[in-house]
Amino acid sequence: MEKNKEKKQMLFYPDFLFREAVAAVIVVAAILAVTLIWPMKVGDPADPSDTSFKPRPEWYFMAPFYLLKIVPSSLEIIPTVILPPLLFAALIALPFVDRDTERSPKKRPLAMALMAAMVLLTAAFTLLGILS
Amino acid sequence: MLGRIIDVFDRRLKFKEDFKKNVLDHPVPQRINLTYCFGGISFLLYMLLAATGIAMIFFYVPSVDHAFVTVEYITFDLPLGNILRGIHHWSANIMIVVLFLHMLRVYVYGAYKNPREFNWITGVVLFAFVLAFGFTGYLLPWDQKAYWATKVGVLMPQSAPVAGPFISKLLMGGDQLGALTISRFYAVHVAVLPIITVVFLVGHFLMIRRTGIAEPL
Amino acid sequence: MADEITRRKFLERGIGVMAGAVTIGIGGVALTSIGAPAVTNKLEGKWVEAGSASDLAPDKFNPVGLVYESKDGWMEGKSKMLAYVKVSGENILALSATCSHLGCNVNIDDSTGGFKCPCHTGVYDAAGKNISGPPPKPLKKLEAKIEDGKLMINTMPKEEA
Numbered sequence: 001m002e003k004n005k006e007k008k009q010m011l012f013y014p015d016f017l018f019r020e021a022v023a024a025v026i027v028v029a030a031i032l033a034v035t036l037i038w039p040m041k042v043g044d045p046a047d048p049s050d051t052s053f054k055p056r057p058e059w060y061f062m063a064p065f066y067l068l069k070i071v072p073s074s075l076e077i078i079p080t081v082i083l084p085p086l087l088f089a090a091l092i093a094l095p096f097v098d099r100d101t102e103r104s105p106k107k108r109p110l111a112m113a114l115m116a117a118m119v120l121l122t123a124a125f126t127l128l129g130i131l132s
Numbered sequence: 133m134l135g136r137i138i139d140v141f142d143r144r145l146k147f148k149e150d151f152k153k154n155v156l157d158h159p160v161p162q163r164i165n166l167t168y169c170f171g172g173i174s175f176l177l178y179m180l181l182a183a184t185g186i187a188m189i190f191f192y193v194p195s196v197d198h199a200f201v202t203v204e205y206i207t208f209d210l211p212l213g214n215i216l217r218g219i220h221h222w223s224a225n226i227m228i229v230v231l232f233l234h235m236l237r238v239y240v241y242g243a244y245k246n247p248r249e250f251n252w253i254t255g256v257v258l259f260a261f262v263l264a265f266g267f268t269g270y271l272l273p274w275d276q277k278a279y280w281a282t283k284v285g286v287l288m289p290q291s292a293p294v295a296g297p298f299i300s301k302l303l304m305g306g307d308q309l310g311a312l313t314i315s316r317f318y319a320v321h322v323a324v325l326p327i328i329t330v331v332f333l334v335g336h337f338l339m340i341r342r343t344g345i346a347e348p349l
Numbered sequence: 350m351a352d353e354i355t356r357r358k359f360l361e362r363g364i365g366v367m368a369g370a371v372t373i374g375i376g377g378v379a380l381t382s383i384g385a386p387a388v389t390n391k392l393e394g395k396w397v398e399a400g401s402a403s404d405l406a407p408d409k410f411n412p413v414g415l416v417y418e419s420k421d422g423w424m425e426g427k428s429k430m431l432a433y434v435k436v437s438g439e440n441i442l443a444l445s446a447t448c449s450h451l452g453c454n455v456n457i458d459d460s461t462g463g464f465k466c467p468c469h470t471g472v473y474d475a476a477g478k479n480i481s482g483p484p485p486k487p488l489k490k491l492e493a494k495i496e497d498g499k500l501m502i503n504t505m506p507k508e509e510a
Binding site for chain 1: 173
């Protein structure tokens with residue numbers, strides 16, 4: 001153990017797993033708490049002939065939902081077909097596009113700006129989608 | 133007791149030493165902070181989802197006539213059913229948040245860079261799988277939200293040239309959102325996605341074990 | 350001879366060919382049957398009786414729910430859909446309520462006499478023509494007729510309005 005400390009390392013088991021276990025217990029307790037505070041309900045049964053229901057996706061699909069809403073018909077193909085695969089392709093390509101080995105966020109202003117822009121945009125669209 | 137059972141196997145199969153050396157004693161950086169737990173938490177959530185999901189398979193019937201009533205049964209009549217479904221629901225929602233944070237941490241720390249490129253890629257694929265889990269999962273209760281949100285989702289590819297309408301029909305299993313849609317979404321949700329997710333998870337874990345966790349900055 | 354097939358090479362290729370053939374064969378059968386309903390599970394048009402024609406308010410759109418026997422894969426049961434029907438003298442205009450954008454049911458917009466989609470704010474005029482928002486096409490027209498005072502509607506859209 002002494003040796004490990006000098007190298008600023010610890011063991012996966014039990015040092016790291018203990019921390020994970022603590023985090024895990026907290027998360028499980030939190031899930032149980034919200035489950036008990038807000039019991040599950042059911043909606044109305046699906047009815048294809050109904051018009052009173054206002055269809056909305058789960059919150060994590062709100063950003064694309066909002067995009068579908070604001071894009072005119074001539075550009076419809078962008079949010080439906082082009083953007084989703086493009087975003088995933090960009091994420092997959094990321095480590096091969098950004099080959100600089102510098103890891104410190106302070107020395108990667110472009111990468112950080114891009115991330116901030118994406119996160120803000122997604123958050124804004126999600127919020128606008130929920131409010132609409 | 134457990135130790136003795138393990139020893140019985142180990143005397144014959146000699147796995148203990150390798151397991152200790154390769155899995156348990158693996159060194160990890162000591163200065164890691166709270167953000168390093170998101171990956172492990174997602175895995176925990178995956179196991180919670182698997183356990184509660186399998187339990188619900190015992191009661192849920194994926195058909196237009198029975199989906200809604202079986203979900204009602206689980207929610208209101210089945211002992212502890214509400215908690216079962218609640219854990220599944222909340223774990224799924226928290227999973228999205230935790231994975232997003234996990235991804236952000238890896239991005240900010242530049243941990244996707246050489247030699248961990250393929251860890252990043254399997255991670256992105258796993259994130260896509262989780263979104264697919266979410267999409268196929270919320271059709272299953274066959275309530276209004278399920279029906280309409282799914283209808284919008286499956287019709288999205290329709291605007292693609294040439295193959296678009298066919299892809300939508302492939303997702304629905306025909307011309308309408310109905311009996312075959314719910315059974316194929318169910319199949320994808322409880323069989324296809326869990327299996328391919330585990331395959332990618334194993335890859336994700338083996339690779340991070342080989343390259344080691346990125347040192348904190 | 351560099352490309353002479355040795356015993357080892359023969360065995361190696363044999364394993365590849367056999368594993369590949371079995372995978373493609375069995376996987377092909379499974380994937381084909383999974384995909385087949387996209388082509389075979391067709392929705393068929395049907396004339397459905399939709400109540401008495403005298404119940405319809407004249408010269409404006411009336412929401413008409415259609416319930417009909419249908420076959421969907423293995424399931425034979427009732428399907429539902431919504432139509433908007435306007436009777437003006439001899440003319441009957443029946444529109445499918447399904448938005449041409451992503452399939453939500455549109456609502457009647459009382460201020461314009463047209464329709465609005467609750468999903469992505471598509472707007473149609475009183476003839477069912479898409480006038481703003483994301484919908485790429487007009488609402489679909491349904492065949493409709495009145496027989497012995499009963500409103501009859503065909504569930505399969507014939508054309509765009």
